[in-house]
Amino acid sequence: MTCRVCHQPVNKVFSTLVLNKYDVGYYRCPNCELVQTEAPYWLDEAYKNSINNTDVGLVSRNIAIAKSAAPLLWALFDAKAQYLDYAGGYGMFTRLMRDIGFDFYTNDPYTPNLLAVGFDKVPARIELITVFECFEHLVNPLEESAKMLALSRNLLITTQPIPDPIPAPDKWWYYAQHHGQHVAFYTPRTMQFIAQQHGLHCTSFFYFHLMTEKPVNPFLVKFLLGAGRLGLYRLPKLLMNSRTMSDSQITDSHSV
Secondary structure (H helix, E strand, O other): OEOOOOOOEOEEEEEEEEOOOEEEEEEEOOOOOOEEEOOOOOHHHHOOOOOOOOOOOHHHHHHHHHHHHHHHHHHHOOOOOEEEEEOOOOOHHHHHHHHHOOEEEEEOOOOOOOOOOOOOOOOOOOOEEEEEOOHHHOOOHHHHHHHHHOOOOOEEEEOOOOOOOOOOOOOOHHHOOOOOOOOEEOOHHHHHHHHHHOOOEEEEEOOEEEEEOOOOOHHHHHHHHHHHHHHHOHHHHHHOOOOHHHHHHHHHHOOO
16 A cells, blocks of 8 residues: 555554444555555545534634634735635634635535535635645545645645654544544644645644745744734734625525
8 A cells, every 4th residue: 555645655553443333444654654544435424424413623613723814814915815715614714704804715515605605606816725624534635735726825724733653543533433534644744745745835833734835934824823822813803804794795695
């Protein structure tokens, strides 16, 4: 078996039950450090519900990520440009960012857009794409990231980095064997490798990974992401014009 990112030989690290019935092998690449499952033949069953019932952190996670992302986008990118939340689920992050003042859109072919109705188009020109809690679902990360980068050369990604040493199957919640949707796990080195393959720069900070066409100061990236959670998100919220009221007119035109 070879790595689905760098195509080098991989080493088996353990087997565990997925969906409580499939004995699945997990493999580590010594070159790019990706940890991947064997070819995921169980995905049709795993995605009977695109958002699994155990994702009880969906609301708090979106709020926390919006607080971190707002000052980063406001300070390092064009705050007046258009943005896309890739695989945006119910549209919650898009709604939060539009409430701050960013011109955000959501796109997810597998999940109904419930909270950002009317803002599910893909803009022709996108400043940056947010890709939250998605990369761990990708069977072929290099190919899928190429599709994203055809829309924008800047990505803000979240995915939990796999610890070193690799945890046993019962010692790390992010394997999520119970729902079977997580099939790839990354270290900062893996994300750096993916970025380099696309000719991009990459800065990782906890579970955030920023890939950009132009170099950015990594210390500033980390400061903005961290300080946003601590309250800096209030600055762009104060200086930008919220789209909440103006969006209500667009949303009303989509109601039945």
